[in-house]
Structure formats: C-alpha cells, structure tokens
Amino acid sequence: MLQKNQKWQTVAAAVVIFSAWLLVACSGITGKKNRLQYASSPYLQEHADNPVDWYEWGQEALDKAKKENKPLLISIGYASCHWCHEMEKESFMDTAVARIMNEKFVCIKVDREERPDIDNIYMNALQLISGNAGWPLNAFALPDGKPFFAGTYYTNKSWKSLLQSISNTYATKNQLVITQANALVNGMVTDEFRLIDTAAAVAKTKKETYAQLFDSIYTQVDLRNGGLKGTQKFPTPALAELLLQHFYVTGEQRALEAARTMLNKMAMGGIYDHIGGGFARYTTDSLWRIPHFEKMLYDNGQLISLYAHAYQLTKDQLYKDVVAETIAFVEKTLLAQGGGYYSSVNADAEEGEGEYYVWKANELKKIVGTDNQLLLEYFNVSEKGNWQQPKNILYINQTASTFAIRKKMLIEDFRKYLANAKAKILSARNERKKPTVDTKIVTAWNAILLKGYADAYAAFGDPVYLQKAMACAGFIERNILGKDGSLKRIYKDGKANIEGFLDDYAWTATAFIRLYEVSLEQKWIDVAKNITQYATNHFLDKKTGLFYYADPQKNDLIMRKTPITDDDLPAANAVMAKVLYTIGTIYNQEDYSNQAIRMVASVEKRVKEFPRYHIQWAAMTGFFAANTYEVVITGKDALVQNMLLQEYYLPTSITMGSTIGEPLPLMQQKQVNGKTLIYVCTNKLCKRPEEELPRAIDQIKPNN
CATH class of the missing domain: 1.20.5 (Single alpha-helices involved in coiled-coils or other helix-helix interfaces)
Known part of the structure; x- marks a missing residue:
C-alpha cells in the first residue's frame, strides 16, 4: 500500500x-525578459516582459528578416500613450498572439520620441493608406524596411486575424506585396522643392501673401470655443502665436479676440490641471473639458511661452497664473536630478486612465470642509459626476474674479479661499498613486522649455525664471552639446545617445538665441551660431535649400525626409528658417539670412494649398512681410534697459546689446562714453539713437 x-x-x-x-x-x-530589458528607453523597457521576441531598430533585426525572408512588424508608441498600453495588455502579453508574431515576423519596438525619424516614415505610410494617424502605430514592411501596410490600435481578435492575413499574403502573393510596398514608398518620396534665388524670394514675401494665408487659417478657427475646428481639441500653440503676431502686425482685433478665446477656454477647461498646474495633451471633446490625461513637456514648454506672450499684450492676471502654475508642475514633476527635464507623465495611473485627476463630490466635500458648495459650483462638480459617474473632471466656466463678483464676494477673499481649497485638494491628491513619468530627457523638448523660461522672465521679470533657463542651458551644454556644435537626441542614466535630429538643432538654437536676448550674455549667441553652423553643414539639402530631418550621413532608413508640415511640434524647417535669419542678422552673415528667405519662398505654394498644416510657415511669412527690426542697446545700463524692453511683446524684433565693448557687427561704433543708447535699425540702417526706452519703442512700429 x-x-x-x-x-x-x-x-x-x-x-x-x-x-x-x-x-x-x-x-x-x-x-526571462526579452532583449528590450537592455534598452535605454523606459517605453521599450516596459515591453521587456512581453513574450514577443522584440528587437530594437537596428541592423540585427533587418539582417534576420532578410535571412529568414520574414516581413518586419514595426510597432511604434511612447510611454504616456494610453492605447499603446492597452494593446500591450490585450495582445503583446498574450502568448498565443506572441507565438504568431514570433514565428511569422521579425518584431521591432520603437519609441517614437527617441526615434522620430522612424516614426515619420511609417506614419507617412499610415496616412497614405488610411488617411488616419495615431499611436500605437503598427506597420508591416519588407525585410528592407519598405512598408506595405500600417494601422493603429487593434483588439486582440482583430490583431490575430490581421497577423494571419498578412502572413498568408506575404507567403502566397509575395510579388503583390513587393509591388504594393514600392508604390507606397514612391508616394512617400519627399516633395520636390526648387531652390529659389534671393531676389525672387524677397519678391514673394509680401503683405498680400501673409494676408491670404492668415485669412485661410482664420476660416479654420473655432471662434466660439477657440483653437482649430474639430471634435477633439489640441492646444496648437503655433496657432495662437500666429493670431497674436497678426494682431501685432496689422492691428486686427479679430485676431486678438480669437487668440484670447483659445487661451481662456484652455485655461478654464479640463485640459488644464487646476490643482497641480500644467496642460494635458488634448481633449476628446470640442469644449476643452475631457482630457486625454497625459502631460507632455513639449506642450507645456510651448504654452509657457504662449501665455507669457499673451500677458505682455494684455496684462491679464489669468495668463500670469497659468504660467506660474505650469512652471510649478514642471519643476515638481519633470525636473531630473542633476538638471534636465523628463519627457512626459503617463495618462494612466494604477487605478486607470485619469483616475489620479478626477474626484467624487463627497471626496471634495470632506477635503475642503466648510463652504465646500462654493468650490463644487466653481469647478462644476456634481453628485452624478460630469465625466464617468460619479466622477468629476475639474473645469470652470468663468475666471475667479468674475465668479467672485457674481457671488458678491471680494475678489481677493475668493482668491484666498480658492488657493486654500486647492492646496488641500493637492495634498490629498499627493496621497494617491501617481502616474508614471517617462524619465528620458529629450533635447528638443528641453530647449522648448528653456525658451519658455526665458519668455516668462521677459514677461514677468522674475529672476527665478532666468535662473531656471540658465540651469537648463547649462545642462544641455554640459551633457548633450559637442564642441563642434553637434547634439545628441536623448540623455538617460548619465549618458547621451542617438544622433540629434533637425528639431533638436532648430529648437536648441532658438532657445539659446532667446536666452541671449533676455540676458545679453554673449556666450549663448555664440553657442547658437555653432549649433546652426553644424546643422547647415550636416543637414542642408543644397538642391532645395531645405533641411533633412536626419543627418543623411548617419541615416539608416529607407529614405531621406525633408519635413515642412506641422505635427506635434511646428515644422522643424520653419523653426530653422527663423534661426538662420536671426543668426544671419546678428552676425551680419547674409548667406544665412538669404537662405531663410529662400526657404519660406520655396514652400509658399504648398503652404497656400494647405495653410492649416503649415501655421509656422505662415508666421514666418508674416515675419518677413512686416518690417523686422534690430534693437541694439549699448552702454553701462544696457542690462537694465534690456530688461525693460523685454517686457514688451515684439515678435518682429531681434535684440542684441552689451554693457562694454562692441562684440557684434551691428554694435560697431555705437558706444558713447557715459551713455546708454538704444538703436532701432531695419536692414542695418539705424534711426536716431534714444536714451529713453519709450521713445525707442515708438520707433518699433510694424510696417512703419
């Protein structure tokens, strides 16, 4: 037994x-974990426990696909993408799905923020195939990388069906797949732009063209709710910047009103975090109320600049508050130890998407205590909930001042009550499990934030903002910038890696130019010039006068892209055009200035056809159509006078100055002992110098 x-x-x-x-x-x-455990990207590391045999983009994966004659499956996403996480949970963690992927495909995972050059190509393919865009982006390609099909999010069942269908088609109708891939790549080839001579380019940059472009874009503006028309709302800072610029250049009130509508609706809507500061990526409704909850550094950096500019024009307290609160969010949540700023905050918390930010009415009542009804009414909180029952997203219908007046309260009393209540709510929210942060540091996005801090310093004169700008600039200089002006794209775990792309160069040069303008420290404009020279040497396509997105000598992709369209950020070529003109003006290098003018003229036809997607180019057209000014300040009180000058919104002016010496061409022979002089110049021809700033400001008149 x-x-x-x-x-x-x-x-x-x-x-x-x-x-x-x-x-x-x-x-x-x-x-066991797959090879993504060794990736530098936090997004890729999140997929290290998938049963999918993921590769990073590189020669190893391409060689394997060629050797085994398997199609590539290129899945592209980013750390704060909600639907990327959903597809991972539903499909990439499913071993039945993983088995098909591993047997039939060579699978590559890409962080779009780390490799935007890869994302640009396969997103272009998706748009040609379906007319749609979004992430996760799942592209299928030949072993050489040529795409033949692409889609976005799929349910588990649909994904398995698609995998089987594509695998069968690739095996049985291979020539058809190759034909499709070649046709798709031909359709993706960068548009031909011809190099325009300087005289012809100057002739094209006229007021009529700018007026036409503005009118076309204005028809796409949602005048009731702000922003561009549509069922979803994206901040699109470039649009509001164009509206402010147009008001400055032409005096048209409709432009300022449209800008203020957009700024006010965003600041009062659910896209803005009224408790912790900062803006979400976009809203899923047309009223700015229901956010997709991820927060991106590049959005918030641009919006700091935008609201600072709007404050310069309007002196609206709301805009000042938004800047201060957004900076507080960035500093608390995204500042990395040792300097630099992380890239994003996830939309999802442990409890689910957006749960970190939403509230039940009874939760807020307990937190706020007495007089809680005032807060609930102000933030549109109900027992049933204004989002998913019984949860509420906090948004407001009117400013604190207007609400106080309606409630017959002193404005200061209500503002104190509101500040106290928000502090209590923030303290309670800090007890919740926080959304994860993508801890890679992206060069272009840090530069955008740096510029935001410089613009905030100009608008408000707070020296803390200048200190933050200087600290960010120092981080980039120490860790990311090479002595030859080269840049890396990513800084993570004490290492800089991946060669920089055009937006890294364009935005970093822009940021250092702006830092020079507000501080008059010669060092920063010299650094900007060095970066510009490197980009020109390595990225410029001499046939078109435009810039490739990636250094063609270091590009391992199937094509060279010359991006001119706005996407998440304004078109990098348009940003670069402004850099070239500014550097050319400051250093009296006409080859740079003329190249910038030619760039704007060469894309004019495309911009006129699709102005909504080329807003930054429209703004550059306005910059050239209006009179541009060089403002030169010399003398012992140059820093003081410059600080006062920077308080003004002057989008068509370039500032330079020095307290001692004449380090730049336009400063030559402008020093007068014992005096601080302000020169306003156009095309190097200067008006009578002034000692009083108001008199100099009177000389800076658009189209004067």
Whole structure:
C-alpha cells in the first residue's frame, strides 16, 4: 500500500511539475525578459516582459528578416500613450498572439520620441493608406524596411486575424506585396522643392501673401470655443502665436479676440490641471473639458511661452497664473536630478486612465470642509459626476474674479479661499498613486522649455525664471552639446545617445538665441551660431535649400525626409528658417539670412494649398512681410534697459546689446562714453539713437 501511495505521489508530483511548466509556457511568464530589458528607453523597457521576441531598430533585426525572408512588424508608441498600453495588455502579453508574431515576423519596438525619424516614415505610410494617424502605430514592411501596410490600435481578435492575413499574403502573393510596398514608398518620396534665388524670394514675401494665408487659417478657427475646428481639441500653440503676431502686425482685433478665446477656454477647461498646474495633451471633446490625461513637456514648454506672450499684450492676471502654475508642475514633476527635464507623465495611473485627476463630490466635500458648495459650483462638480459617474473632471466656466463678483464676494477673499481649497485638494491628491513619468530627457523638448523660461522672465521679470533657463542651458551644454556644435537626441542614466535630429538643432538654437536676448550674455549667441553652423553643414539639402530631418550621413532608413508640415511640434524647417535669419542678422552673415528667405519662398505654394498644416510657415511669412527690426542697446545700463524692453511683446524684433565693448557687427561704433543708447535699425540702417526706452519703442512700429 505504501509503495502504491508512493507511486501515485510520484505521478502526482510529475503532473504538478508538467502542469506548472505548461502553465508557464502558455502564459509567457518564463521568468526571462526579452532583449528590450537592455534598452535605454523606459517605453521599450516596459515591453521587456512581453513574450514577443522584440528587437530594437537596428541592423540585427533587418539582417534576420532578410535571412529568414520574414516581413518586419514595426510597432511604434511612447510611454504616456494610453492605447499603446492597452494593446500591450490585450495582445503583446498574450502568448498565443506572441507565438504568431514570433514565428511569422521579425518584431521591432520603437519609441517614437527617441526615434522620430522612424516614426515619420511609417506614419507617412499610415496616412497614405488610411488617411488616419495615431499611436500605437503598427506597420508591416519588407525585410528592407519598405512598408506595405500600417494601422493603429487593434483588439486582440482583430490583431490575430490581421497577423494571419498578412502572413498568408506575404507567403502566397509575395510579388503583390513587393509591388504594393514600392508604390507606397514612391508616394512617400519627399516633395520636390526648387531652390529659389534671393531676389525672387524677397519678391514673394509680401503683405498680400501673409494676408491670404492668415485669412485661410482664420476660416479654420473655432471662434466660439477657440483653437482649430474639430471634435477633439489640441492646444496648437503655433496657432495662437500666429493670431497674436497678426494682431501685432496689422492691428486686427479679430485676431486678438480669437487668440484670447483659445487661451481662456484652455485655461478654464479640463485640459488644464487646476490643482497641480500644467496642460494635458488634448481633449476628446470640442469644449476643452475631457482630457486625454497625459502631460507632455513639449506642450507645456510651448504654452509657457504662449501665455507669457499673451500677458505682455494684455496684462491679464489669468495668463500670469497659468504660467506660474505650469512652471510649478514642471519643476515638481519633470525636473531630473542633476538638471534636465523628463519627457512626459503617463495618462494612466494604477487605478486607470485619469483616475489620479478626477474626484467624487463627497471626496471634495470632506477635503475642503466648510463652504465646500462654493468650490463644487466653481469647478462644476456634481453628485452624478460630469465625466464617468460619479466622477468629476475639474473645469470652470468663468475666471475667479468674475465668479467672485457674481457671488458678491471680494475678489481677493475668493482668491484666498480658492488657493486654500486647492492646496488641500493637492495634498490629498499627493496621497494617491501617481502616474508614471517617462524619465528620458529629450533635447528638443528641453530647449522648448528653456525658451519658455526665458519668455516668462521677459514677461514677468522674475529672476527665478532666468535662473531656471540658465540651469537648463547649462545642462544641455554640459551633457548633450559637442564642441563642434553637434547634439545628441536623448540623455538617460548619465549618458547621451542617438544622433540629434533637425528639431533638436532648430529648437536648441532658438532657445539659446532667446536666452541671449533676455540676458545679453554673449556666450549663448555664440553657442547658437555653432549649433546652426553644424546643422547647415550636416543637414542642408543644397538642391532645395531645405533641411533633412536626419543627418543623411548617419541615416539608416529607407529614405531621406525633408519635413515642412506641422505635427506635434511646428515644422522643424520653419523653426530653422527663423534661426538662420536671426543668426544671419546678428552676425551680419547674409548667406544665412538669404537662405531663410529662400526657404519660406520655396514652400509658399504648398503652404497656400494647405495653410492649416503649415501655421509656422505662415508666421514666418508674416515675419518677413512686416518690417523686422534690430534693437541694439549699448552702454553701462544696457542690462537694465534690456530688461525693460523685454517686457514688451515684439515678435518682429531681434535684440542684441552689451554693457562694454562692441562684440557684434551691428554694435560697431555705437558706444558713447557715459551713455546708454538704444538703436532701432531695419536692414542695418539705424534711426536716431534714444536714451529713453519709450521713445525707442515708438520707433518699433510694424510696417512703419
């Protein structure tokens, strides 16, 4: 009997062992991680426990696909993308799905923020195939990287069906797939832009063209709710900047009104975090109320600049508050140890998408205590909930001042009450499990924030903002910038890696130019010039006068892209055009200035056809159509006078100055002992110098 029991015990143990092995094999929980565990990207590292045999983009994956004649499956996303996480949970963690992917494809995972050059190509393919865009982006390509199909998010069932269909088609109708890929790539080839001579380019940059472009874009503006028309709302800072610029250049009130509508609606809507500061990526409704909750550094950096500019024009307290609160969010949540700023905050918390930010009415009542009804009414909170029952997203219908007046309260009393209540709510929210932060540091986005801090310093004169700008600039200079002016794209775990792209160069040069303008420290404009020279040497397509997105000598992709269209950020070529003109003006290098003018003229036809997607180019057209000014300040009080000058909104002016010496061409022979003089110049021809700033400001008149 004992022997029988021992026998069954042995069998049972074997069954248990086999069952455990089978469970592990079928669940994909092998205790091992795939090769993404060694990736620098936090987004890629999140997929390290997938049973999918992921590769990073590189020669190893391409060689494997060619050797085994398998199609590439290129899945592109980013750390704060909600639907990227959903597809991972539903499909990439499913061993049945992973088995198909591993057997039939060579699977590559890409962080779009780390490799925007890859994302640009396969997003272009998706748009040609479906007319849509979005992430996760899942592209299927030949072993050489040529795409033949692309889509976005799929349910588990749909994804498995698609995988089988594509695998079968690739195996049985391979020539058809190759034909499709070649046709798609031909359709993706960068548009031909011809190099325009300087005289012809100057002739094209006229007021009529700018007026036409503005009118076309204005027809796309949602005059009731602000922003561009549509069922979803994206901040699109470039649009509001264009509206402010147009008001400055032409005096048209409709432009200022449209800008203020957009700024006010965003600041009062649910897209803005009324408790912790900062803006979400976009809203899923047309009223700015229901956000997709991720927060991106590049959005918030641009919006700091935008609201600072709007404050310079309007002196609206709301805009000042938004800047201060957004900066507080960035500093608290995204500042990395040792300097630099992280890239984003996830939309999802442990409890689900947006749960970190939403509230039930009874929660707020307990937190706020007495007089809680005032707060609930102000933030549109109800027992049923204004989002998913019974949860509420906080948004307002009127400013604190207007609400106080309606409630017959002193404005200062209500503002104190509101500040106290928000502090209590923030303290309670800090007890919740926070959304994860993508801890890679992206060069272009840090430069955008740097410029935001410089613009905030100009608008408000707070020296803390200048200190933050200087600290960010120092971080970039120490860790990311090469002595030859080269830039890396990513800084992570003490290392800079991945060659910089055009937006890294354009925005970093822009940021250092702006830092020079507000501080008059010669060092920063010299650095900007060095970066510009490197970009010109390595990225410029001499046939078109435009810039490739990636250094063609270091590009391992199927084509060279010359991006001229706005996407998440304004077109990098348009930003670069402004850099070239500014550097050319400051250093009296006409080859740079003329190249910038030619760039704007060369894309004019495309911009006229699709102005909504080329807003930054329209703004550059306005910059050239209006009179541009060089403002030169010399003398012992140059810093003081410059600080006062920077308080003004002057979008068509370039500032330079020095307290001692004449370090730049336009400063030559402008020093007068014992005096601080302000020169306003156009095309190097200067008006009578002034000692009083108001008199100099009177000389800076658009189209004067």
